[in-house]
Amino acid sequence: MFPVPNSLSPSRVQSFLSCPMAFRFASIEKLPEPPSVHTTRGSLVHRALELLFMLEPSARTNAAAQLSLDTAFAEYQTNAEYTELGLTEAQSRVFFGESSSLVDAYFAIEDPTSIREIGLELRLEAAVGGLTLRGIIDRLELDADGELVVTDYKTGRAPSAKYEQSSLSGVHFYSFLCHAVLGRRPSKIRLMYLKSGDIIELAPTEQSVRAVVTRTTAVWKAVEKACLKNDFQPRTSGLCNSCTFKTWCPAFGGDPSKAAAEIPRPLATVAAS
Numbered sequence: 001m002f003p004v005p006n007s008l009s010p011s012r013v014q015s016f017l018s019c020p021m022a023f024r025f026a027s028i029e030k031l032p033e034p035p036s037v038h039t040t041r042g043s044l045v046h047r048a049l050e051l052l053f054m055l056e057p058s059a060r061t062n063a064a065a066q067l068s069l070d071t072a073f074a075e076y077q078t079n080a081e082y083t084e085l086g087l088t089e090a091q092s093r094v095f096f097g098e099s100s101s102l103v104d105a106y107f108a109i110e111d112p113t114s115i116r117e118i119g120l121e122l123r124l125e126a127a128v129g130g131l132t133l134r135g136i137i138d139r140l141e142l143d144a145d146g147e148l149v150v151t152d153y154k155t156g157r158a159p160s161a162k163y164e165q166s167s168l169s170g171v172h173f174y175s176f177l178c179h180a181v182l183g184r185r186p187s188k189i190r191l192m193y194l195k196s197g198d199i200i201e202l203a204p205t206e207q208s209v210r211a212v213v214t215r216t217t218a219v220w221k222a223v224e225k226a227c228l229k230n231d232f233q234p235r236t237s238g239l240c241n242s243c244t245f246k247t248w249c250p251a252f253g254g255d256p257s258k259a260a261a262e263i264p265r266p267l268a269t270v271a272a273s
């Protein structure tokens with residue numbers, strides 16, 4: 001039996017739906033996962049765009065964005081998310097170059113001088129029953145009519161039509177949080193794929209906001225049941241190839257009960273626990 005978590009975020013909901021066993025390792029047992037180049041690059045580019053939007057609108061040039069990236073990269077030199085990648089100097093240059101291209105590509109999608117942002121990396125949380133739902137909105141802005149717009153930057157590929165709906169489930173979560181915390185439903189939610197220049201937009205409805213509560217409550221009940229019965233099933237997929245916990249996964253002959261003892265934890269985590 002595991003303790004039942006009392007909060008959920010869009011990524012945790014998605015993680016449980018993708019593979020309950022991986023969710024158990026990462027979110028219930030809180031076993032560390034090494035950072036990946038892909039996720040760290042995404043975090044770095046998000047930080048650079050956050051710094052860009054902290055400037056006056058007229059100062060948000062491409063050159064300023066590259067300076068913001070320099071600042072963000074300097075911050076990351078002491079961030080475990082970057083240092084644990086263990087990049088060589090040459091790999092680090094490639095990493096920075098790819099990040100710079102993503103920041104550059106952003107300017108082909110929109111003009112940042114025209115954006116009226118009212119929140120950056122905005123942390124919102126709302127209670128639903130005994131559960132806290134929380135999420136971080138990359139950028140919240142007002143459109144020309146004064147309506148709320150949520151923008152979510154994506155540094156990976158845009159999903160195929162088949163997976164488009166599941167990629168939108170997280171942003172529906174944001175519209176619920178805006179409604180619950182700010183008392184207003186956004187008129188639009190935008191997923192901005194920097195690499196390809198694709199934008200997926202949707203207009204949340206009262207029904208879509210209600211559906212977030214229904215869906216998340218159902219996932220939380222399933223999490224609760226899995227915790228109480230210690231019954232987290234593995235769900236194999238293409239994600240298994242990059243899964244940190246594959247060695248301990250029963251779907252691959254592993255013993256999940258050994259993971260906590262065998263996965264080394266960073267010293268800071270050990271000291272705090």
Ligand code: SF4
Nearest residue numbers: 019234235240243249
């Ligand atoms: S290896 Fe696959 S099935 Fe096993 S925990 Fe990881 S993602 Fe889940």
